[in-house]
Amino acid sequence: xxxxxxxxxxxxxxxxxxxxxxxxxxxxxxxxxxxxxxxxxxxxxxxxxxxxxxxxxxxxxxxxxxxxxxxxxxxxxxxxxxxxxxxxxxxxxxxxxxxxxxxxxxxxxxxxxxxxxxxxxxxxxxxxxxxxxxxxxxxxxxxxxxxxxxxxxxxxxxxxxxxxxxxxxxxxxxxxxxxxxxxxxxxxxxxxxxxxxxxxxxxxxxxxxxxxxxxxxxxxxxxxxxxxxxxxxxxxxxxxxxxxxxxxxxxxxxxxxxxxxxxxxxxxxxxxxxxxxxxxxxxxxxxxxxxxxxxxxxxxxxxxxxxxxxxxxxxxxxxxxxxxxxxxxxxxxxxxxxxxxxxxxxxxxxxxxxxxxxxxxxxxxxxxxxxxxxxxxxxxxxxxxxxxxxxxxxxxxxxxxxxxxxxxxxxxxxxxxxxxxxxxxxxxxxxxxxxxxxxxxxxxxxxxxxxxxxxxxxxxxxxxxxxxxxxxxxxxxxxxxxxxxxxxxxxxxxxxxxxxxxxxxxxxxxxxxxxxxxxxxxxxxxxxxxxxxxxxxxxxxxxxxxxxxxxxxxxxxxxxxxxxxxxxxxxxxxxxxxxxxxxxxxxxxxxxxxxxxxxxxxxxxxxxxxxxxxxxxxxxxxxxxxxxxxxxxxxxxxxxxxxxxxxxxxxxxxxxxxxxxxxxxxxxxxxxxxxxxxxxxxxxxxxxxxxxxxxxxxxxxxxxxxxxxxxxxxxxxxxxxxxxxxxxxxxxxxxxxxxx
Numbered sequence: 001x002x003x004x005x006x007x008x009x010x011x012x013x014x015x016x017x018x019x020x021x022x023x024x025x026x027x028x029x030x031x032x033x034x035x036x037x038x039x040x041x042x043x044x045x046x047x048x049x050x051x052x053x054x055x056x057x058x059x060x061x062x063x064x065x066x067x068x069x070x071x072x073x074x075x076x077x078x079x080x081x082x083x084x085x086x087x088x089x090x091x092x093x094x095x096x097x098x099x100x101x102x103x104x105x106x107x108x109x110x111x112x113x114x115x116x117x118x119x120x121x122x123x124x125x126x127x128x129x130x131x132x133x134x135x136x137x138x139x140x141x142x143x144x145x146x147x148x149x150x151x152x153x154x155x156x157x158x159x160x161x162x163x164x165x166x167x168x169x170x171x172x173x174x175x176x177x178x179x180x181x182x183x184x185x186x187x188x189x190x191x192x193x194x195x196x197x198x199x200x201x202x203x204x205x206x207x208x209x210x211x212x213x214x215x216x217x218x219x220x221x222x223x224x225x226x227x228x229x230x231x232x233x234x235x236x237x238x239x240x241x242x243x244x245x246x247x248x249x250x251x252x253x254x255x256x257x258x259x260x261x262x263x264x265x266x267x268x269x270x271x272x273x274x275x276x277x278x279x280x281x282x283x284x285x286x287x288x289x290x291x292x293x294x295x296x297x298x299x300x301x302x303x304x305x306x307x308x309x310x311x312x313x314x315x316x317x318x319x320x321x322x323x324x325x326x327x328x329x330x331x332x333x334x335x336x337x338x339x340x341x342x343x344x345x346x347x348x349x350x351x352x353x354x355x356x357x358x359x360x361x362x363x364x365x366x367x368x369x370x371x372x373x374x375x376x377x378x379x380x381x382x383x384x385x386x387x388x389x390x391x392x393x394x395x396x397x398x399x400x401x402x403x404x405x406x407x408x409x410x411x412x413x414x415x416x417x418x419x420x421x422x423x424x425x426x427x428x429x430x431x432x433x434x435x436x437x438x439x440x441x442x443x444x445x446x447x448x449x450x451x452x453x454x455x456x457x458x459x460x461x462x463x464x465x466x467x468x469x470x471x472x473x474x475x476x477x478x479x480x481x482x483x484x485x486x487x488x489x490x491x492x493x494x495x496x497x498x499x500x501x502x503x504x505x506x507x508x509x510x511x512x513x514x515x516x517x518x519x520x521x522x523x524x525x526x527x528x529x530x531x532x533x534x535x536x537x538x539x540x541x542x543x544x545x546x547x548x549x550x551x552x553x554x555x556x557x558x559x560x561x562x563x564x565x566x567x568x569x570x571x572x573x574x575x576x577x578x579x580x581x582x583x584x585x586x587x588x589x590x591x592x593x594x595x596x597x598x599x600x601x602x603x604x605x606x607x608x609x610x611x612x613x614x615x616x617x618x619x620x621x622x623x624x625x626x627x628x629x630x631x632x633x634x635x636x637x638x639x640x641x642x643x644x645x646x647x648x649x650x651x652x653x654x655x656x657x658x659x660x661x662x663x664x665x666x667x668x669x670x671x672x673x674x675x676x677x678x679x680x681x682x683x684x685x686x687x688x689x690x691x692x693x694x695x696x697x698x699x700x701x702x703x704x705x706x707x708x709x710x711x712x713x714x715x716x717x718x719x720x721x722x723x724x725x726x727x728x729x730x731x732x733x734x735x736x737x738x739x740x
Contacts, residue, residue: 002118004110007199007203008106009189010196010203011203013188015039015207018041019041019076020077021045021287022036022037023075024082025041033091034088036210036211036213037287040211040256040291042072043256044290044294046180046184047181047294050140051294057145060143060144060187061184065184065187066187068184095210098209101209101228105232105235106202109235109499110199112503112506115507117512119515121194123511124198124245125502125505128511128540133175133182133193134179134547136180136182137197139152139166139179140179141182141183142550145167148165151546152165158563159565160563166563171344172345173355175295176345177291182200201252204252208256208259209234211460212259215259215263216467216470219262219267219421220468222471223470223473223474226473230464230470236375237374237495237498238375238377238501238502239372241499242452249295250296253291254457255457257291257295258288258460258461259460260284260288261289262461268330278330285334293346297342297345298353306429309427310420312424313420317417360445361446367451374400374466374491375494376495376498403469408422470488510618510620513544524548524552526598529572529590530553531553531554531571531572532572533554533601534549534554535608536575537611538578543561545575546564554571572601572602577592577597579618579628580610580725582608582727583597583599583728584599585729588603588605604644607640607643607692607727609639610639611636611637611639612637612639614636614719615636618630631718632721633707633716633717633718634707634719635703637698637701638699640692640727642694647692648692648732649691649729650728650729651728651730652686652699653687653726654676654722655725656720656723658678658680658708658721661678662704662705662719663675663677664676664678664702664720665703666700667699667701689730
């Protein structure tokens, strides 16, 4: 229930912020349709408030967030005074059906998150971006722009291009608006970034629905029912769901902005006397471009491609290049004005592209074939956007293409301008998509990730064009209407199926901010811990640890992410955890929950430990206290590094089980030192002490019992399952006898 309350609370809060501004910026010709633009107006207004606040010395949105609530109230009173209370209420009521559909979609997208855990938290099916956005939210929520304490002033770690501090990194180079929205709404609603980041992404997707509806209704001339269905499909599609459950709010905001500027550009061109009244669209264009600069500033160079291609084609038909010049002026004016407001982000555009050339961001994502354009993808296995296989793929893909081509040819004869709109919406974007897929295949890099991003930010525009056959619902031919209705049924069922399969992946995800990970945050309150080396093994945990410990200087052994460079480990304390923990005697060790420990690097007992060869990946069992474990493949290793100039006395503590009873032998340097036994029940085992010499030492875990096949469905050969391994260093007592 808490998930639904928070998601609906976030949705309503953003919408309330947008009502007044939407009333004020809607062009006169479209004034009675002002509710369509409530969502983008609310988003850009909150973003602008945080942007201005970030350029003061106020201590984050916690200092001014609730006072800023007076701004939308003032704009609402102004807007209602101009439009009238009763008139505005009637006009808002016309969109009640769309509002109900938004509520249904929000419910469908929130439920998978609510089934993961009762605690309000963030989950991802693969990407670690959620932790990055949450770190930015803490920056903007709790810190002043001139704060250089803790992690903020750690120049050698956080430097990116011309930015030498973590605060300015969010203003100039990273995705500002998503983190700003999280920070602002958290301050007002009393939430924390780890609680709201995932839900905010869900809410942002639902907020795109009115623009998809209106793009289909007023630009593509679809009926009210067809436009509502298209908005519904956009929201539940696995194409957009993949972004939501990978927690990628930046690209969703970009999709909203592109839908807005595309509609505004087309409406301005069609406006009678557009050359004289183009300024009336300036407010909406400022809203759209403001979202782009704040969220995905690099998209600004291509955001106008479909609408410009469409208008250029219509210009050639009328041969009215003077009108085209005026239109471009009215489009580029708000773009430049918004760039001045977000000057730092515009100035960082070149550096952003240089970073794209320097780093191969993302991962490989399968190609979306024609059936995937409408969200009809498998959603199963390790390739969540993989195409359907076999005859089904050919049938659905062929049907998608045939209906699109058939509807387009019919429009060429009857509605030439509408046919050209379809070409302009599809051809430039899909050409770029094909090029990036080809580049990724040729170079073996992650260009397919960029291809998916390109496809997703233009998806509102593309989906309207791909479903051009929805016009057949108005046709006199019962055959064409039947084909359209049949395709609607197929697409709906396939998208709901894809959403269900994605929800299963969400519920099985290992990437979750659970209580054990949140416990790391208490390190911020430990006065004696001055600086920390972040040596937890997995990417997700490292990024969230960084977000939870921004008040402490942090150092990383590997390049974790932008703004978190690998440097010499200068921290006084070493945060370790996950499957393997190191614990030291006395006050040189702090136990952090079940999975993490903090040890002082200056201790004479300090060593490092991590899993070595012979382990399968981490597995998960959900419950009140989720359990994680790793199976061995047979022989498995622990890698220990003793930086001291003397041997260390070490006890190994295992919480483990096996499929069959087996012995586990401890081998170091080719010598068997200890043996212990495991049964089929999970239980703790303590191994008598061994001595670890200076340097790097591999501790092998072997057994005389061969690995066992897991089950008929799981062909893996398994040794034993370790739920935790504690490397406990003990004080040396008396004379030391080396055992190898």
